[in-house]
Amino acid sequence: MDWKQLLSTKRRRESTAANRRYRNTDLRSEFEKDYHRIIGSASFRRLQDKTQVFPLDKSDFIRTRLTHSLEVSSFAKSLGQNIGENILEYRRDPGFTPRMKEDICHILQCAGLIHDIGNPPFGHFGEIAIREWFQRNLQVLTFHGTPISEVLKPCMAEDFYHFEGNAQALRLVNKLHFLVDENGMNLTYALLGTIIKYPVSSLEVDRDSGDIRTQKMGYYLADREIYEEIERETGTDGARHPLAFILEAADDIAYKTADIEDAFVKGFVSYAKLLKELQALEEPEGGFHAAEKLEEYYRRGREKGVSDPEEYAVKNWIVRVQGFLISCATYGFTSNYREIMNGTYRHDLFYRTFAQGLMDLLGDLAYREVFTSETIYRMEVKEAVILNDLMDQFMTAAIKYDDPDSALNSIDRRMVYFISNNYKNAYHYHARGKNEVEKLYLRILLVTDYICGMTDSYAKRLYQELKAMI
Template sequence: MRWEELLSAKRCRGGQTRGRNVKSSDLRSEFEKDYHRIIGSASFRRLQDKTQVFPLDKSDFIRTRLTHSLEVSSFAKSLGQNIGENILVYKKDSEFTPQMKEDICNILQCAGLIHDIGNPPFGHFGEDVIREWFERKLPLMTYHGKLMEQVMSRQMVEDLYHFEGNAQAFRLVTKLHFLVDERGMNLTYALLSTIVKYPVPSTGIDLDSGDIKTRKMGYYLADEKMFREIEKETGTKGCRHPLTFILEAADDIAYKTADIEDAFVKGYLSYHTLLEELKELQMMYHQETNTFRPADKLEELYFRGKEMHVANPEEYAVKNWIIRVQGFVINCATYGFTSNYDAIMKGEYKYDLFHGTYCERLMQLLGDLAYREVFTSEPIYRMEVTESVMLSDLLDKFMTAIIKYDDPLQKLNSMDLRIVSFISDNYKRAYHCQAEGKTEAEKLYLRILLVTDYICGMTDSYAMRLYQEMRGMFLSGTE
């Protein structure tokens, strides 16, 4: 892969292919324009009311999808600066220029903002609920007297069984964010290629391959044509875009450190539990901890806080420790990319940027600790049961109505008409653009995606409110 192609500034609708628009008084690069398109979008604003870890939390400290995305954006840009400078200083690529370094930073900053923009309400648990709903319901659903699994193609069915927030993000920014026409936000191809973490369809998922790119699907069949065009323009040829590795590292750094901080603030995780876990890790891998000893650093910060007579030395230690860890893992990710540069550019690197290092073990511990202390706690489980009921009920009602929508052989009843009317006109317009000239099976598949599109666009509060309103509507309809 070559940076000249990888940094393509081409857009589906117009725009420059590369570099700057020198004929215009607008001195922004195409990638800087992407940034302004994103932050001005309603889809980005909705992230302020979407769950990161704690749903519908009233605290102004706890992170939402919006604050998480801003953190990922910041880390991604910092990594881009480090890595771009390393490529230049050590002359790893004779074609790489200072302008390319600047473009990389701008692309990564934008990619961090939209990497989670397609996620449904209630965090990653919302994704699980949607996948499990299809696993339960789709094998029983019929269309014109036939099982839907027999009506739709294998890839259409697999798309639903492997519903994925990453694929939904790609779909949202390329198709659903309807401004002028059906091309979504009309972002640059370099940026779009960067956010595709898994450049394979649902039928290409292979958990046994050992290659990180085949763990999940990266795009729906409905969006494959767009993906192929971007793949051709950027020259990735079935491989991950190199910047995707950096984006993923930034995401890992952001959420694994933030989850620990949020868990501490919410009272799920104590200073002493964190310290004991880190001491155990440090003892197990004592020969690899010369550069950064996490337990020692946490303890050092605690005693510093006591010496300074801060009100809460444990809080002082944990919050400052998070900052130290972030600096350490940024350096690790920089090394991971630059030391594997040739393999990454050839599309042969199969792992994340922390692979095989002590940093990888530290990151695994932080993720495991958050899972044990937070994600499997009774309060979180209680919230998730409620969330599952809400999303499943919405899926039940909208799918029942949408299957009949735009079908000349079926008629919407009065309740179906009301339910379909709730779906955004933009989403319905996008559906009709995509359904034009398609077969009945393809239209059915697109209508099902219309429901997941609509639900994924909901904020947590809106999903809860709509569920309550529709529950009342249906109860009143049975009286």
């Protein structure tokens, strides 16, 4: 892979001749234009009311999917600056230019904003609830008397069994912003390539491969043509785009440190608990010595006379850790540069760095103390009830919708009416010329498209209205 092709500024819809005359007055790069398209989109705004960890939390401190995305964007840009400067300084690639470094920073800044834009309401548990709904129901629901699991092609059914927010993000930005035309946000191929963390179809998912690129599905069958265009234009040839490694590292830094900070504020993890966990961590020679840093900030807080030295210590420690992790991810990319550029690197950027043990500990601590707590379990059970009911009602109607051999009853018609015209227009455009099985597959996607576009509050409110609870 080479950077000139990887940083492709092409879009599915190129500027028309009429618009070209105005280019001289617009000094933005193509990637800066991507940034403004994202910021102005309704899907990006909806992230302010989507869960990161704590659904519908009343605290204005706790992170939402929007604030998380802004943090990822910031970390990703910082990593791009560090890595780009390293490539230039050590002349790792003779074709790499200062302009490319600047472009990388803009691409990563944009990618951080949209990396979670396809996630359904209620965080990652929402993804699990939708996947499990399909696993329970595709064998039960019928189409013209035959179980849908038998009607759909294997690749279609597997798309639903492996339902993924990452694949939904690619779909959303390319097809579901049906405003100017069918090309959605019409983002650059370089940016689209960066957000594809898993460049495999649902039939190629292999969690036991040891290769990070096959751990999840990266695109739906319905979007394979778009994926292949991105692959061809950026020259990735089935490998991860190098910037996808950087985006993933930024995401890992953001959520693993933020989860601990939010857990501390919510009372799930105390200063003493965090210190004890860090003291048990085996630090490599020359490593960060995380426990000592935490204690150092606690002593500093006491010396300053702050009202809560434990809070002072944890929050300042988080900032210090984030800087350390950025350095380690930079090293992880630059020390494996050739493998990454050859498409043969199989791990994340923290693998075998000084940060690997600390990253594992932070993830494990959040899982034990937060994600498996009674509080979170109670919320997730409620969320599952909401999503399961919405899937039941909308899917029953969608299966019959646009099928000449099926009749919608009065409730079905109203359920279809509720679905955004934007999504229905996109469905009808992409259903042209398709056979009945392909249309059925697209109608099932129509439901997941609509539900994934919901905010937490809207999903809860719609559920209550449909249940005549308000």
